[in-house]
Amino acid sequence: MSSSAALPSPSLTGPPIAALSLNCMLFAVLTIQIYSYEVKFPRDRIALKIFVWLVYIMDLTQIVLLHMFCWDVWVTGLAIQGNAPTPQPDTGAHTMMTAIISAMIQGFFAWRVYVLKRDSLIVRITAATIVLLAFTQCISCVCGVSSYYVAGKKASSVALEIELAVFTQIWMIGAVVCDLLIAVSMTWILISYNRASKVKRTRTLVKSLILRSVETGTVTFAFTMVNLILFWIMPQNYIYMVFDRTLSKLYSNALFLSLNARECGADVSTTNWVSDSTPDTTGSVSLDRSRIRFRSDTDEVIHIARHTVTDTENQFDDCQLSNKETLSSV
Structure with missing residues (x-):
């Protein structure tokens, strides 16, 4: 009985399995997408190629860090000391990279929003707001993780935990609002193009793009929102990590899906129309x-x-x- 009572809670050991499985599957899809991108668009500008490969390498690094975290959970037990979440350096590094990847891709989509309708003051303000929110959430995450490790053992105090939680909340709320702005602005711009077009096939194409923008925007927004809610109500376990550790792969796949859709003019979101x-x-x-x-x-x-x-x-x-x-x- 005593040995079974000492076993760690399933809410600590179970979620990393789901997080690792989802990450590996999404990274496999991402690998196929970057191969497809290189085959379809070998003459893309060097700056864009550097950008997408940087995103891919960071996602690969995150896979390694996630395996290290799972090792600490299931083998060494360092990540669940005292039957409570005990984040290790690899956990913090993974979190910071998630914020950086999401900010990079949010900035990329802000640029696309601007390019699509740069003559509109509202669109220019929206694009600037997206960039500002992306930068804010990224800095908040990096500051929060850095402060946690600087605090060391003092981080377990209630007062300091509340103070550090502010950084996490700013990060997640900023990401939620940013994703919502991107989805709404892209959908609005595409709808305006759809209304302006008099060609039936063009309208059909734009309608499919509207659906695609709504789908990708909804998925990233929903995952970020669920991650925020779970972290707020259950910070004492790792359930939120199923969503938290998957976010960067969703952002990256959305990026490559959009880039690869340019073949045969299938994606107006990277265009001047x-x-x-x-x-x-x-x-x-x-x-x-x-x-x-x-x-x-x-x-x-x-x-x-x-x-x-x-x-x-x-x-x-x-x-x-x-x-x-x-x-x-x-």
Whole structure:
């Protein structure tokens, strides 16, 4: 009986299993995505390539740190001393890297929001707010983790725990608000493009992009929100780590999913979008005068021109796609 009573709580030893499994699966997907990215876009700008590879290497480092944490939980017991959470240096390093990765990717999406509708004052303010929130949540996380380790054994005092918890709350709340802003702004911009377009196929494309933006934004927002709630109500166990340790992989996969979707002009969220559709005098659409031109993050301009047409039923012929080099870049 005494030996069973001394066993650590399942709420301490169980969640790391789920966290490690989810991380490994998402990292496998991430590896496939970066391979696909290199195959599809070998001529992307060097700055973007450095950015995506830096994100990938940081995620790989996190996988190593998470295995070290699980070793401390299941083998050495250092992470659950006294049947209570006892974070080790690898835990803090993983947490800081999560904040840094999320801030990098949030900043990237802020740039995309700005590029899509830079002539709008509201969009410029929104993009600046996203960057500010990303920077704030990142700094709060780094300061909180650093303060915890500087405090050492004193970190177990109630007063200091409350003080350090403020940093964590700022980090998580900032991340939640930032994710929400990105999802809402991207959806709003795409909806405005959808309303402005007169071409049926374009509207169908933009609707699919709206759905994709909502899906990815909802997943990251939901995981961050659940992580925040669990950390608030149950800081005495590791249940929140199922979500906390998975966040960076979700952000990274959302980044690569968006980048890879640029193939054949499938993703307008990395583009400058110009539509000059003109209806003819009979009420049908003259597709030789309806063109969509957009510029991707690569140094390519893609022109989509739909030819033939005008009849009263607005039927379309095939669309011709051509890629041309350009000297300008976003």
